[in-house]
Amino acid sequence: MSVSHQITALQYALEKAGRHPIVVVDEPLMADGTTSDIPVVTNLTASRAVVARSLGINDHQTAAPIYAQRTGTQITPETISNDTAPVQEIVIEGDDVDLTRLPALTQHVTDPGPYLTAAHATTYDPDTKTDNTAIQRCWIKSKRRMSYFPYPSSHNNRNMRKFWARGEDCPVVFWIGHHPAVLMGTQAKLNYPESHWGACGGLLGEPLRVTPSRTFGDLIMVPADAEIVIEGYVPRDVLEADGPFGEYTGYSGPQVAAPVVNVTSITMRKGALYHDYGSGLTDMLVPDNMTMEGKVYGLCKQVAPSVTNVHVPAQGRRFHGYIQVENPGPGEVRDALMAALSYRRLKMAIAVDKDIDIFDDSEMMFALATRVQWSRDSFTVDGLSGSLLDPSTPAGSKTLSKIGIDASLPLPGRPGAPPPVPPRSIVPQDAMDNAAKILSGTDMSGWPTL
Amino acid sequence: MADIMSAANTNNRETVRLGAPWEKTGNTSWTQCPECDDWFHIGPGLLDRPEVAMHCPSCHHEFNQTDAKRLVTSG
Numbered sequence: 001m002s003v004s005h006q007i008t009a010l011q012y013a014l015e016k017a018g019r020h021p022i023v024v025v026d027e028p029l030m031a032d033g034t035t036s037d038i039p040v041v042t043n044l045t046a047s048r049a050v051v052a053r054s055l056g057i058n059d060h061q062t063a064a065p066i067y068a069q070r071t072g073t074q075i076t077p078e079t080i081s082n083d084t085a086p087v088q089e090i091v092i093e094g095d096d097v098d099l100t101r102l103p104a105l106t107q108h109v110t111d112p113g114p115y116l117t118a119a120h121a122t123t124y125d126p127d128t129k130t131d132n133t134a135i136q137r138c139w140i141k142s143k144r145r146m147s148y149f150p151y152p153s154s155h156n157n158r159n160m161r162k163f164w165a166r167g168e169d170c171p172v173v174f175w176i177g178h179h180p181a182v183l184m185g186t187q188a189k190l191n192y193p194e195s196h197w198g199a200c201g202g203l204l205g206e207p208l209r210v211t212p213s214r215t216f217g218d219l220i221m222v223p224a225d226a227e228i229v230i231e232g233y234v235p236r237d238v239l240e241a242d243g244p245f246g247e248y249t250g251y252s253g254p255q256v257a258a259p260v261v262n263v264t265s266i267t268m269r270k271g272a273l274y275h276d277y278g279s280g281l282t283d284m285l286v287p288d289n290m291t292m293e294g295k296v297y298g299l300c301k302q303v304a305p306s307v308t309n310v311h312v313p314a315q316g317r318r319f320h321g322y323i324q325v326e327n328p329g330p331g332e333v334r335d336a337l338m339a340a341l342s343y344r345r346l347k348m349a350i351a352v353d354k355d356i357d358i359f360d361d362s363e364m365m366f367a368l369a370t371r372v373q374w375s376r377d378s379f380t381v382d383g384l385s386g387s388l389l390d391p392s393t394p395a396g397s398k399t400l401s402k403i404g405i406d407a408s409l410p411l412p413g414r415p416g417a418p419p420p421v422p423p424r425s426i427v428p429q430d431a432m433d434n435a436a437k438i439l440s441g442t443d444m445s446g447w448p449t450l
Numbered sequence: 451m452a453d454i455m456s457a458a459n460t461n462n463r464e465t466v467r468l469g470a471p472w473e474k475t476g477n478t479s480w481t482q483c484p485e486c487d488d489w490f491h492i493g494p495g496l497l498d499r500p501e502v503a504m505h506c507p508s509c510h511h512e513f514n515q516t517d518a519k520r521l522v523t524s525g
Contacts, residue, residue, distance in 0.1 A: 110490065112507035152495075241505035241512070244490055254478060254493035257502040395468065395477040395524040396494070 020047035036103040067294025074198030078207040085211035085224035108246035119174040123159040130193035147242035170234040177227025177275040232263040304336035322358040337404035367407040482519040485511035
């Protein structure tokens, strides 16, 4: 199976079929017709259930408060020596470096070539020497050169600009492949400057093992149990074209002017796996959205104790947030909505009661259809920060327009009384159990769907 | 409605004029490769840096903005 489009096509086909297995491709076919002895692993995180299980969570619907709690309980990383670090079992340096031998995928029609999609970039603040990590894409351009796109508002971009302001090239390492808890720990929302290693450990439940990088020593540590590490420098003030690139929005992001990396070394495990994220697929949306749920839950909970859960559905990319509340006080629902909308990527937040399943879009539509009067229960706020990759943003805008919708029931007239609305139509539970029993033994294939 | 008008400074550039605030307008700029004629979309950051060569994702030809066959910018 070819790294050019074919593996990604399989992911799309699986997603359309509603199936989300982990995909492993042994001996992937490279663009030049040769095969790679590095297997590709993708769709690793396409299933919420699988991701939750990897975090030791039985039910993915309970992940938000757990993520918030664990990433807030940081565990100091453990440093191990270079000679015992699995990721440095194989060391390739200098002219022997060849990025084009990595089985990086060309995913979408508009992508100009193979991209590292699961590369976690680690840089450091030259003032405090504090490291920062974020997942950031790289387009492999030649054996030792690739583009690198640190999003303008990212802490890595800030570190890079500091080095450049000093007249220096910026040291950077990219590591690929690790336990999902570590991958998701790098997405914890932290202050600047603040290392992600502690949050990774918090989510992992044990110290993250790190080791000095080959090129930068203690200045940039790398996860010792990663699969592959790429080290290099971002040369000062050098920008080249990068993209277009298929983004999480489901659209192709435009070509941009991006820094490049001159690679000094590649290290890897013996028998290393190459991890790829299917960009714009649930493979990438699920872990990102689950971490968002934890972050938005933490934000909302601070101002609205009645918030019990948060869901960021993959159907809404990263733009929709569902907030569940239980017995909110007066004004508390809107407090929660305002807090949720302050999170950069969300542009619509909907609050519902406990009787609505926030993981079921048909339930959310039911709440919107029957519990909302638009002029009374919705509000828009312009000028908030947001993702400029949203294709609906007006040209030239740097902020977004967002909406909050209160789809909760009105408060009871007095404590303990039912809410002043009609009850939902339901049938007795024993009758439902009986119906399920009848259907469980019935062949329903061929029956009409909706 | 948005329409297209020619800018005065270059021959290859057209700008999609913005409509009223309540009218939908796009946010994406496009360029046409002078080598293979393929169109691809470019961000405002790249447009702001004419010293950075554009790179055709289809034929991998690199060219400056002034050498683009067409540039249709939004806003």
